[in-house]
Amino acid sequence: MSPGQAILARKSLDRRLAALRGEAVAVPPRGWLKGVREALGLSTRQLAKRMGAAYSRITAMEKAEPAGAITIKSMREAAEAMGCTFVYAIVPTNSLDDIVQQQAARKAEAVLARLHHTMRLENQAMDGADLVTERQRIIAELLAGSTRRLWDDE
Template sequence: MNARQTALARKQLERRLAPLRELDLMTPPRGWMKAIREALGMSTRQLAARMGAAPSRISAIEKAEVSGATTIKTLREAAAAMNCTFVYAFVPAKPLDLILRERAAEKAGQDMARLDHTMQLENQALLRSDLEEERRRLVDAMLADSPRRLWEDD
């Protein structure tokens, strides 16, 4: 994928993710599975029958969901048995372009710190305004290049 296609894909993904970022979803203390099952008035035995599992398995799945030890496949099966759609997503805390810009600024800051240190050792220190202008130029150059390079640790 070229840079233009990547930017377009990121923009389309951001359009789909933005509404999710606005949601204030708090997981029920005893997990989604148990909350939905109880709201439907379904017993563990009834859900077990719908899933083709032993009733003790339902309690184990519900506990595993709360502890984070269950699988997506299991949660998807439980959701289907309760006539629900299982939703799984990574929702960035900030817009994707902002995450990239912040990462580029971080890397540019590291590069500029090394450059400034070297220049000072050689008694050729740059003015703060020149350093800031170069930092902005570096950020723009990094963002114009492949985003993969932003995540390399130097």
Template sequence: MTARQLAARMGVGPSRIPVIEEAEITGATTLKTLRQAAAAMNCAFVYAFVPIEPLDEILRERVIKMAQKDVARLDHTMRLENQALLKSDLDAEQQRTIDLILSGSLRGVWDEEREHHA
């Protein structure tokens, strides 16, 4: 389809098509304009967020970081009380914490406050 044909289908002047294309390239276009262009080409406009990594991996990485911070805080407290835990105990506690978080409500996993104070 030529720019002139697309313009006619969209009900705009032919000079508008390069402006629309440039706005898309620079990120300045609107969703409304993209929907209109798609409809003019008998297409569905799809706007989506696509994770870079699988969501379960993203979630697991986030939970691991939370558990590491929790266990580091526990380790620090135990050391202050002269009751340091063995690395194997810390590793086991970290895994227990990961399992506990993953088996419960995941609503708090994405809280920034939780990340900074865990």
């Protein structure tokens, strides 16, 4: 994917996720499966029959979900058997652009710290204005290409 395509994809995904950002989702105390099943008035045996599964599988799933030990596939199958849709998402706490900008700033700070240290040793230290300008230049350079290199440890 080209850098331009990546920016467009990031902006598109950000727009779709914006509605979810900041939403507090209160998970039922005993998990979604058990909570929805009970709210619908379905017994464990009835759900097992609808899923074509053994009763013991349903009880195992309902125990596994609150612990985070259930598969996405199992959640989807159970949701469909209850006439529901399973929704799965990774929702960034900030916009994706903000996260990329912050990472570029961190990476620029690391590069600048090494550069500034070397220049000080050679008695060529940069002043405050030069540091700000160089920081902005490094950030712009990092953002101009592929953002994959932003996440490399150096």
